[in-house]
Amino acid sequence: MTEREPAASDFRVGSELVVRSIAGVPTVEHGDDLFEIVVGALERAEIDLRDGDVVVLASKIVSRAEGCFVDLGSITPGETALRLGQEVDKDPRLVELIVRESIGVSRKTTGALIVRHRLGFVSANAGIDASNAAPRGAAPSSGPWVLTLPRDPDASAAALRAKLTARYSTNVAVVITDSWGRPFRRGTVGFALGAAGLPVVWDRRGASDRHGRVLDATESAVADSIAAAADLVAGQADEGRPLTLVRGLAFAPSDESSKALLRDPEDDLYA
Incomplete structure (x- = not known):
């Protein structure tokens, strides 16, 4: 393995993270404006977006809005x-x-x-x-x-993020989630189907652990971790909570999409 420079600190998370379901999202139909729906729900909850906030949407409302x-x-x-x-x-x-x-x-x-x-x-x-x-x-x-799933969830996330960033004049990110099962484990967990505005993978290779050992393989799936946390409050049955706010992160804006999380099929031992 070739040596790398220490990873840049373009992502940080403190000791506390707030994961809040935003109530008041109606049943979404084909042609509905998700930006207006999200802003309306945030206003009713008296929430102004801040730098580092991540707006998380269940893929189902994106699919419904896009007529899938x-x-x-x-x-x-x-x-x-x-x-x-x-x-x-x-x-x-x-x-x-x-x-x-x-x-x-x-x-x-x-x-x-x-x-x-x-x-x-x-x-x-x-x-x-x-x-x-x-x-x-x-x-x-x-x-x-x-x-079906949205046609291009990364593009959907990017379009919504652009409008939210302009509306609130702040650095926010958007993650669109779905749930899936995993090899060798029971149950489903949320994952990032689409993402915009944040580093979806936090590359820690080149950083050191507490004992000074240089990390050579550690990459954190940031967008998937956010999706999994949001999935807990969104629910999987009749909760009706497809919109979640994750607050407490700090990150530099990123052009990465969820595709950065994909493993090359030739290297995928589980496929």
Whole structure:
């Protein structure tokens, strides 16, 4: 391994972090302005954004605003979906959509397809969500409805951050989250699907530990850690808390996106 200069201190976190759910977010529909929704919720909570604040949104409200609704009744499965659906005992229409949202199938088991999503990460069933997934005004005879992930969550995060930065004249970041399972561990945890304005990976290589040993492999997944903390207060069921504020960090503005978190497929031992 080549020697590196000590890592720059472009990110800091103190001994206390505030993770606060922001109430009052309505059911988001296609075409709604997420900036107006976020600002309205912050104003009702009497919150002004400060330097270092991170605004965290659940991907579902981004998908709904961007119109990522799919009526499975409109999907005609192809041969691959029909075969995989039979193998894993899954609706072949849903399997067809999973295949369309993916660039490859990594593993398969009853009820689940582990795929590499078109956005580059590995997840179950391409992150497609069937809960609270119908659009307003959906005909009773339509469906079942599902939501795909946002088309470009990094771009969505960057667009929202630009408006919030202009509105509050401060250095803030935006993280868009989803939840996934992990190899060898039970349960789901939040992760950064999209990010803008902060270093998503804190490279500590070149820094020293308390005993003077130089770190040669330590990289902290900052955006994923923020997403996991926000996921605790946002909830996964009927909480209805898709907007979270994380306060207590200090960081230099960054052009990094969530893609910096992706492992090269050739180096991914779990894919």
